[in-house]
Amino acid sequence: MGPISAARSGTARSAAAPPGATPVVARRGAFLVLMCSVQFMMLVGGTVVTVSLPVIRRELGLGAGELQWVLTAFPLTFGCLLLLGGRCADVFGRRRLFLTGLLVFGAGSLLCAVADRSWVLIGARAIAGLGAAMASPAAMALLTSVFVAPRDRSTALGAWAAVGAIGATLGNVLGGLLTSAGGWQWIFLVNVPVCIVAAAAVLLLVPAGVPEGRRPRLGLLGGATCTAAVAALVLGLGELRVPGGLPVATVLLGTAVALAAAFVVSQVRSPEPLLPLGLFRRRTSFAFALVLVTAGTGIGAYFTTSLFMQETLGWSALRAGLAFVPWAALTAVVAQVASRTLHLIGPRVLVPVAMLVSAAGALLLSRAYGPSVAFVPDLLVPFLMLGAGTGAASVSCTVTAMSGVPRSRHGVGAGALNSTQAIGAAVTIAVVTVLTATATTRALAAGNTPLGASVEGQRFAVLVLAFLALGGAVAAAVLLPGRTPAPDGRDLDPGAALPATGPLP
Structure with missing residues (x-):
C-alpha cells in the first residue's frame, strides 16, 4: 500500500517544522x-x-x-x-x-x-x-x-x-x-x-x-499595477458600449496601456x-x-x-x-x-x-x-x-x-x-x-x-x-515549434501551481 493510501492515525504535529524540512502530515x-x-x-x-x-x-x-x-x-x-x-x-x-x-x-x-x-x-x-x-x-x-x-x-x-x-x-x-x-x-x-x-x-x-x-x-507594486491595468482595460471596454462613452473609454484604455508598461518596467528593474x-x-x-x-x-x-x-x-x-x-x-x-x-x-x-x-x-x-x-x-x-x-x-x-x-x-x-x-x-x-x-x-x-x-x-x-x-x-x-523541448529531468519546483483545468470563470 502506497504512502498516500496508507493513512496513519494521529493529528498533525503542532510544532512548526524547521525551515527546509518536509512537513510531517500523519493522515x-x-x-x-x-x-x-x-x-x-x-x-x-x-x-x-x-x-x-x-x-x-x-x-x-x-x-x-x-x-x-x-x-x-x-x-x-x-x-x-x-x-x-x-x-x-x-x-x-x-x-x-x-x-x-x-x-x-x-x-x-x-x-x-x-x-x-x-x-x-x-x-x-x-x-x-x-x-x-x-x-x-x-x-x-x-x-x-x-x-x-x-x-x-x-x-x-x-x-x-x-x-x-x-x-x-x-x-x-x-x-x-x-x-x-x-x-x-x-x-x-x-x-x-x-x-x-x-x-x-x-x-x-x-x-x-x-x-x-x-x-x-x-x-506589492507589481501586483497592484497588474491588477489596476486589467481593471482599467475592462472598464474601458465597458465604456465603449455606452452612448457617448468614447472619451472616457479612451482615457481608461490609455491608462491600461500606461499601467501595463509600468508593470513591465517594474519587473525588469526588480531583483x-x-x-x-x-x-x-x-x-x-x-x-x-x-x-x-x-x-x-x-x-x-x-x-x-x-x-x-x-x-x-x-x-x-x-x-x-x-x-x-x-x-x-x-x-x-x-x-x-x-x-x-x-x-x-x-x-x-x-x-x-x-x-x-x-x-x-x-x-x-x-x-x-x-x-x-x-x-x-x-x-x-x-x-x-x-x-x-x-x-x-x-x-x-x-x-x-x-x-x-x-x-x-x-x-x-x-x-x-x-x-x-x-x-x-x-x-x-x-x-x-x-x-x-x-x-x-x-x-x-x-x-x-x-x-x-x-x-x-x-x-x-x-x-x-x-x-x-x-x-x-x-x-x-x-x-509554434514543431516539437516541444525534452524535459531536463529535474524535479518540479516545490511551490509550483498547476494550471487550472477547464473553463473559467
Missing part, C-alpha cells in the same frame, strides 16, 4: 482529499455563477455592464493576484496563507449570498477572488511539499488535475440545480460551511510551517520580480498568448450561450446547466488524450487543428442561434466541437508553454499560465458584452424586434469568436 490520504476538495470548491466558485446570471439580472435589475462585472470580478482578482498570492505563501507561510484564503473566500461568498445591490455583489465576488488567489497557490505548494517522492507526487498531482476537470464540468450543473431549487443565493451560501469545515481540518491535518530560507520581497520576463525568450513562449485565445473562445461562447438559452429560449437554469455537460465533459476527456499525443504530433500541427475545430464549432453555433432552437439537432454538435477543440488546444498550449520554462521556474511559469487564463476570461467577457450590445443596437435601428435584435447581437459576438479562433490557428501554425 496523508485525508490531507490529499482536503487539498483537492478546496481546489474543487474554488473552481466551482468561479464557474457556478454562469448559468445563474439571467436570474440574478432579473431579481437585482442589473444592466449588461453590471452583469459582466458580476461574472468577471472573480477571475479578474484571482488572475491578477495569483502570482502575488504565491509569493505571500513563501513569505508568510503556506498553511497560514491557506487558512487566510479560505476565510476570505468564505466571507466573500457569504456577502454574495446576502447582496441586494449590484455593487455589493460585484465587490463580494472580488473578495472571493482574492481569497482564491491566496488559497489556491498555497494549497498546491503544501501538496507538492508533502508528497515529495516522484510516484506519490504524480498520484497527488493527477488527483488535483482530475478534480479541476470535474469542478469545471459540474460547476454549471450545480449552479443550475441550486438556483432552481433554492434561488441564486445558494450558489454562494453553500461555500460558507465548506470553508469552515475545511479550515478546521487544516488546523488538524497540516503542521504549522516556517517559510524556507530568506524571505523574498512581496512585490525579485513576480514575473521574470526572461521566461518568455523561447519560441515556446508564444503558447502563453495562445492560451488566452483558447480561453477567450471557449469562455466567450459559454457566456453568450448561457444568456441565449435562458433569456431567448426561456430555458431554466438547471436545463441550461445540464446542456453544458457534454461540452465540459468532452473538454476534460480530449485534454487527457491531447496531453498524451502532443509529443507524437507536435504543437505546430495539433494546436492549429484544435483551434480550427473550435472555430468551426463557434461558426455553427452562431448559425444555430434563433428564436426557436432544439438542443440535439442545433446545439449539441457545436458544443461538442467547441469542447473538443478548446480541450485539445488548452492542454497543448499549456504543455508547450511550460516546456520552455526551466524546471526550477515551473512555479512562476504555471502561475503565469493561470493568470493568463483568468485575465483572458475577464477581458473576453468584456469584449463579448460590447460586441453584443453594439450589434443589438444596430439591429434595433434596422427595424428588428427586441427579441430578434438580441439574437442578432449574440450571433455576431459568437461569429467574432470564431474568427478569433481562426486567427489563433494561423498564428499557431506559424509561430
Whole structure:
C-alpha cells in the first residue's frame, strides 16, 4: 500500500517544522482529499455563477455592464493576484496563507449570498477572488511539499488535475440545480460551511510551517499595477458600449496601456520580480498568448450561450446547466488524450487543428442561434466541437508553454499560465458584452424586434469568436515549434501551481 493510501492515525504535529524540512502530515490520504476538495470548491466558485446570471439580472435589475462585472470580478482578482498570492505563501507561510484564503473566500461568498445591490455583489465576488488567489497557490505548494517522492507526487498531482476537470464540468450543473431549487443565493451560501469545515481540518491535518530560507520581497507594486491595468482595460471596454462613452473609454484604455508598461518596467528593474520576463525568450513562449485565445473562445461562447438559452429560449437554469455537460465533459476527456499525443504530433500541427475545430464549432453555433432552437439537432454538435477543440488546444498550449520554462521556474511559469487564463476570461467577457450590445443596437435601428435584435447581437459576438479562433490557428501554425523541448529531468519546483483545468470563470 502506497504512502498516500496508507493513512496513519494521529493529528498533525503542532510544532512548526524547521525551515527546509518536509512537513510531517500523519493522515496523508485525508490531507490529499482536503487539498483537492478546496481546489474543487474554488473552481466551482468561479464557474457556478454562469448559468445563474439571467436570474440574478432579473431579481437585482442589473444592466449588461453590471452583469459582466458580476461574472468577471472573480477571475479578474484571482488572475491578477495569483502570482502575488504565491509569493505571500513563501513569505508568510503556506498553511497560514491557506487558512487566510479560505476565510476570505468564505466571507466573500457569504456577502454574495446576502447582496441586494449590484455593487455589493460585484465587490463580494472580488473578495472571493482574492481569497482564491491566496488559497489556491498555497494549497498546491503544501501538496507538492508533502508528497515529495516522484510516484506519490504524480498520484497527488493527477488527483488535483482530475478534480479541476470535474469542478469545471459540474460547476454549471450545480449552479443550475441550486438556483432552481433554492434561488441564486445558494450558489454562494453553500461555500460558507465548506470553508469552515475545511479550515478546521487544516488546523488538524497540516503542521504549522516556517517559510524556507530568506524571505523574498512581496512585490506589492507589481501586483497592484497588474491588477489596476486589467481593471482599467475592462472598464474601458465597458465604456465603449455606452452612448457617448468614447472619451472616457479612451482615457481608461490609455491608462491600461500606461499601467501595463509600468508593470513591465517594474519587473525588469526588480531583483525579485513576480514575473521574470526572461521566461518568455523561447519560441515556446508564444503558447502563453495562445492560451488566452483558447480561453477567450471557449469562455466567450459559454457566456453568450448561457444568456441565449435562458433569456431567448426561456430555458431554466438547471436545463441550461445540464446542456453544458457534454461540452465540459468532452473538454476534460480530449485534454487527457491531447496531453498524451502532443509529443507524437507536435504543437505546430495539433494546436492549429484544435483551434480550427473550435472555430468551426463557434461558426455553427452562431448559425444555430434563433428564436426557436432544439438542443440535439442545433446545439449539441457545436458544443461538442467547441469542447473538443478548446480541450485539445488548452492542454497543448499549456504543455508547450511550460516546456520552455526551466524546471526550477515551473512555479512562476504555471502561475503565469493561470493568470493568463483568468485575465483572458475577464477581458473576453468584456469584449463579448460590447460586441453584443453594439450589434443589438444596430439591429434595433434596422427595424428588428427586441427579441430578434438580441439574437442578432449574440450571433455576431459568437461569429467574432470564431474568427478569433481562426486567427489563433494561423498564428499557431506559424509561430509554434514543431516539437516541444525534452524535459531536463529535474524535479518540479516545490511551490509550483498547476494550471487550472477547464473553463473559467
